[in-house]
Amino acid sequence: xxxxxxxxxxxxxxxxxxxxxxxxxxxxxxxxxxxxxxxxxxxxxxxxxxxxxxxxxxxxxxxxxxxxxxxxxxxxxxxxxxxxxxxxxxxxxxxxxxxxxxxxxxxxxxxxxxxxxxxxxxxxxxxxxxxxxxxxxxxxxxxxxxxxxxxxxxxxxxxxxxxxxxxxxxxxxxxxxxxxxxxxxxxxxxxxxxxxxxxxxxxxxxxxxxxxxxxxxxxxxxxxxxxxxxxxxxxxxxxxxxxxxxxxxxxxxxxxxxxxxxxxxxxxxxxxxxxxxxxxxxxxxxxxxxxxxxxxxxxxxxxxxxxxxxxxxxxxxxxxxxxxxxxxxxxxxxxxxxxxxxxxxxxxxxxxxxxxxxxxxxxxxxxxxxxxxxxxxxxxxxxxxxxxxxxxxxxxxxxxxxxxxxxxxxxxxxxxxxxxxxxxxxxxxxxxxxxxxxxxxxxxxxxxxxxxxxxxxxxxxxxxxxxxxxxxxxxxxxxxxxxxxxxxxxxx
Numbered sequence: 001x002x003x004x005x006x007x008x009x010x011x012x013x014x015x016x017x018x019x020x021x022x023x024x025x026x027x028x029x030x031x032x033x034x035x036x037x038x039x040x041x042x043x044x045x046x047x048x049x050x051x052x053x054x055x056x057x058x059x060x061x062x063x064x065x066x067x068x069x070x071x072x073x074x075x076x077x078x079x080x081x082x083x084x085x086x087x088x089x090x091x092x093x094x095x096x097x098x099x100x101x102x103x104x105x106x107x108x109x110x111x112x113x114x115x116x117x118x119x120x121x122x123x124x125x126x127x128x129x130x131x132x133x134x135x136x137x138x139x140x141x142x143x144x145x146x147x148x149x150x151x152x153x154x155x156x157x158x159x160x161x162x163x164x165x166x167x168x169x170x171x172x173x174x175x176x177x178x179x180x181x182x183x184x185x186x187x188x189x190x191x192x193x194x195x196x197x198x199x200x201x202x203x204x205x206x207x208x209x210x211x212x213x214x215x216x217x218x219x220x221x222x223x224x225x226x227x228x229x230x231x232x233x234x235x236x237x238x239x240x241x242x243x244x245x246x247x248x249x250x251x252x253x254x255x256x257x258x259x260x261x262x263x264x265x266x267x268x269x270x271x272x273x274x275x276x277x278x279x280x281x282x283x284x285x286x287x288x289x290x291x292x293x294x295x296x297x298x299x300x301x302x303x304x305x306x307x308x309x310x311x312x313x314x315x316x317x318x319x320x321x322x323x324x325x326x327x328x329x330x331x332x333x334x335x336x337x338x339x340x341x342x343x344x345x346x347x348x349x350x351x352x353x354x355x356x357x358x359x360x361x362x363x364x365x366x367x368x369x370x371x372x373x374x375x376x377x378x379x380x381x382x383x384x385x386x387x388x389x390x391x392x393x394x395x396x397x398x399x400x401x402x403x404x405x406x407x408x409x410x411x412x413x414x415x416x417x418x419x420x421x422x423x424x425x426x427x428x429x430x431x432x433x434x435x436x437x438x439x440x441x442x443x444x445x446x447x448x449x450x451x452x453x454x455x456x457x458x459x460x461x462x463x464x465x466x467x468x469x470x471x472x473x474x475x476x477x478x479x480x481x482x483x484x485x486x487x488x489x490x491x492x
Contacts, residue, residue, distance in 0.1 A: 227245045298440060
């Protein structure tokens with residue numbers, strides 16, 4: 001068995017102010033063909049899974065380029081075409097192959113390309129022909145277009161949010177693709193649009209039970225794989241929205257029936273899937289009312305994992321104005337402030353201007369007297385599925401009783417070691433503010449007396465009605481007043 005694997009992945013917030021260029025991929029993780037390290041990275045799940053399986057079975061694995069970028073604004077045309085063509089050149093050099101395994105995101109948008117993954121898969125299919133098995137692992141916050149499904153034999157999305165199952169889904173993809181190449185299965189795909197936008201925190205009900213149910217269906221009665229694409233609401237593209245993808249072994253009618261049934265279940269639970277999101281002051285009041293902290297507050301609107309700058313000051317400003325201390329906040333992306341802190345040194349007390357640098361969505365910068373508490377060069381945070389996540393040079397500064405972690409490489413809060421590597425004792429805090437939507441949860445929830453998702457301004461706003469959509473397919477709940485019955489009748 002000769003297998004090719006490579007990756008090209010980023011999530012594009014088409015409303016975010018900063019473009020995604022080649023430097024963004026080199027900052028997050030770019031590895032030329034054959035140079036992927038001996039540790040899984042976020043979007044190299046298929047490659048890593050193929051390495052593991054290949055050792056057991058003696059496969060000939062050819063490793064192409066692996067490139068992933070921190071989510072941001074629209075990818076430049078030059079960046080996308082250069083990386084796409086590099087990956088395609090690696091594949092061409094590897095031919096002939098039996099299987100192609102790709103690590104993609106599913107919500108990458110470039111200048112001139114609303115569906116980067118569809119474009120890439122179309123070119124891969126044209127290169128390898130109809131008989132080679134083509135599979136890809138996706139993020140569930142993907143647009144999951146018909147083009148992607150048509151051009152690939154198998155698409156498997158992470159099921160967990162936070163994404164703790166990157167390797168498990170990669171192994172699932174590899175096993176199914178090899179089974180098809182060996183003639184043991186013949187996947188039939190059914191894709192159903194749910195005509196809505198939902199977010200599914202698998203850390204809570206009812207999403208937890210729904211994911212457990214679909215996993216129990218897989219591997220039985222001819223059901224090969226089930227993926228839920230939550231969609232990525234901050235992508236202004238025609239394919240945006242929640243969808244169900246079911247593969248059965250050669251039975252399209254069964255796949256279609258199951259996909260529609262599962263989609264109907266999601267529609268019925270749509271209101272219950274959303275977590276409460278109080279505004280900033282209400283969230284702070286709620287947190288302060290808890291006597292046995294720490295309380296973790298999620299600033300999802302400034303989540304760089306959704307394309308935000310990660311330098312907004314809205315929550316920090318209110319904490320300082322209200323005199324709230326014994327608190328920590330991070331990470332805040334501010335390379336200039338980090339440089340100043342390193343120049344000043346540990347123990348220095350000096351006026352600093354924090355955050356608010358990228359756009360109006362970042363708020364105004366904060367001018368505060370800070371003490372430099374600790375510095376850490378080239379700090380690496382534990383990321384999703386224990387993948388290494390570089391934060392660059394980092395500084396812990398204290399401003400009026402609030403401990404702020406400043407970073408020089410933009411990334412969201414995924415693990416408590418973002419704070420603890422600098423010496424911050426989170427157990428001693430009343431409040432911990434994390435710039436993340438949900439990926440913080442697996443690491444931070446065990447120490448939290450309560451978790452609050454805050455409604456704040458930002459590029460990843462929860463207020464979808466405020467976004468100037470121009471390309472998405474309408475009507476779509478909750479942007480439009482669609483009853484559950486109407487959606488289900490249209491679908492069935």
